[in-house]
Amino acid sequence: xxxxxxxxxxxxxxxxALAVYTLTAAFPSAERFGLTSQARRAAYSAAxxxxxxxxxxxxxEFRRYLDITLGSESEVGYALRLARDLKLVSEEQVAxxxxxxxxxGKLTWQLYRSLGSRV
Numbered sequence: 001x002x003x004x005x006x007x008x009x010x011x012x013x014x015x016x017a018l019a020v021y022t023l024t025a026a027f028p029s030a031e032r033f034g035l036t037s038q039a040r041r042a043a044y045s046a047a048x049x050x051x052x053x054x055x056x057x058x059x060x061e062f063r064r065y066l067d068i069t070l071g072s073e074s075e076v077g078y079a080l081r082l083a084r085d086l087k088l089v090s091e092e093q094v095a096x097x098x099x100x101x102x103x104x105g106k107l108t109w110q111l112y113r114s115l116g117s118r119v
Contacts, residue, residue, distance in 0.1 A: 013047035039079035
């Protein structure tokens, strides 16, 4: 097992990334380099930053990466809302993926706070 795999926050972010990739697969080709790419990059970034941060030296550096993760999760939330408002996805689809985003955010925040006493 790689060190980052022990974090539930990383697993939740991975589930979010899978869901975003699945959801955006149905976006029109005109969005390939726009919203599709941006939503996918933000979702990927969330999981990747937990993994990368866990490999850094010390809690302070790890927390910095978790802070970036939280920003990426927020970016996914906006991308979902924009896709909904553009009628690319349904409210129900947004609700499912947004639930995964919310869970990933809560777990990331818990991990961030747990490192606070070590900084």
